[in-house]
Amino acid sequence: MSQTKKDDWSTEAYQNAASFVPKLATKIVQWLDPQPDDVILDIGCGDGVLNIQFNEILSRGSGHVHGIDASPAMIEAARKAAEKAGAEKCSFEVLDALALATAPALQSGTYTKLFSNAALHWILKGDSFSPSSSPSSSLSSSFFRSARAALVPGGLFAFEMGGLGNVAEMRAAIMMAVARRVGIERAREAEPWFFPDEEWVRGVMQREGWEVLRAEREWRPTRADEGGVEGWVRLFGAKSFEVVPEEGGERESCIREAVEVLEVVCREPGGGFNLGYVRLRVLARRV
Template sequence: MATEPTGDHWTSEAYQNAAAFVPKLASKVLQWLDVQKDDVILDVGCGDGVLDVEMAKVLARGAGRVHGIDSSAAMISAAQEAARKAGLADRCSFQVLDAARLPRASALQSGAFTKAFSNAALHWILRPPPDPAGSWAAVFDGVRGALAPGGTFVFEMGGLGNIAEIRAALLAAVARRLPGGVAQAREADPWFFPDERWVRETMEERVGGWKVERVEREWRPTEAERAGGVEGWVRLMGKKWFEALPEEEQEACVKEVVEVLEEVCRQPGGGWMLGYVRLRAVARKI
């Protein structure tokens, strides 16, 4: 989930309304993770815990457990409740923690985890160099410190080209309302969608201590949720873009973006298709 310095905009209800497909489409990255009953797993950006509960069903057969972190207190609360309702609270633990602060979370830097996992979160957290916040280095350093020697980090995130039509609509609509135009609007973009080369070079060379064993980028057109549609997605996921504008201009901008995207993404048979591109990787701590 997002790192939200201006407030926690996430709720499980809004997420389910706009993007319930995200955990449902995680089957491939979960196959790569290959959860075993005795695994000790760190989930970076766990959201509302839907996938953690699924992992815990396997972990309950052995001595395994999963610990999820997320910067959203609302989502962590939802994850705790989901684990409790599933009767798996003894296998799941959750913590409000920004992933970029992992290196300073001493309790998680003991090398106790056999695997680390992240789905649809890192594109909210990482930033390319030069990055004054150092988020990409902090995250990969922090995950490495949490893993036992030889442990693996399996993740999926938005890849280069992800939701290009949505970003274009947002950039154009927001830039038109700012004195600094495109340059100023670009600063409001909360996402980073890298490619395979960036992953290898960053983890193996810039950060070090990693061997990227597998990486791929997949074009995966994804149908918008029927409940929230394009508008639900834009209002939730695009929140940071609109916050760059004066409050009195935000609603008009939302409506403009939604109107454009409902036309661009419309399917002949009904509904809307979003241009998702997924980047997934397996990296081993060395």
């Protein structure tokens, strides 16, 4: 019997803690430069906000955007939002990005452009930062090989993800709180993110037949959303806390410990909280 994968995402929690994510995608969208006749695959599309924006351009031509995401809740929200907006150039599918190679329709080399915003640091969790230690069978190599197969020759892939140094204070507070209860090794294994640098991404992509045209990291301090530090920690840190037992309120105590530290560290003098975001932005061409 197949097991249903747990969906850790809630559209309501996302809007409360991370509505800034698509709003801050202006630069990577400029790098993508969608045109009316483009056929775009959005990897990790979330609630489809950016896809609906692309629809305004694609509706002037023969183009289309297809969004995939592993979260059924996010895909359902995206479909409803697109229907409400009359975004006929958008389609959506529940699909884990690591399963691209098993989706024949997405391996046909028909997309002119690939796009991904704030998703690959979840998808590539577990890989090494060292290009020399990433064999062709590694998770990252497999992903970029499958992504390449979705594109027409010369097609472009524009993506933005967390870069080396991203939300370091959030990671430290969460990991310390979890490690105090289950040990540093289990805390490290439970962390759900991978934040590489430009050197790493150039190495792995070039091995898989990509020409990296541009790669940059940007320090981008970001004001916390309406949910504050606590909303961010509960949404994005959920995987880390799963290794802490719930019995006796231990998990809740762990979450509160991390939140209380971060509400001191991240507090702005005028009120609100500032999060230390670092973004890795890449534009690559299928050779």
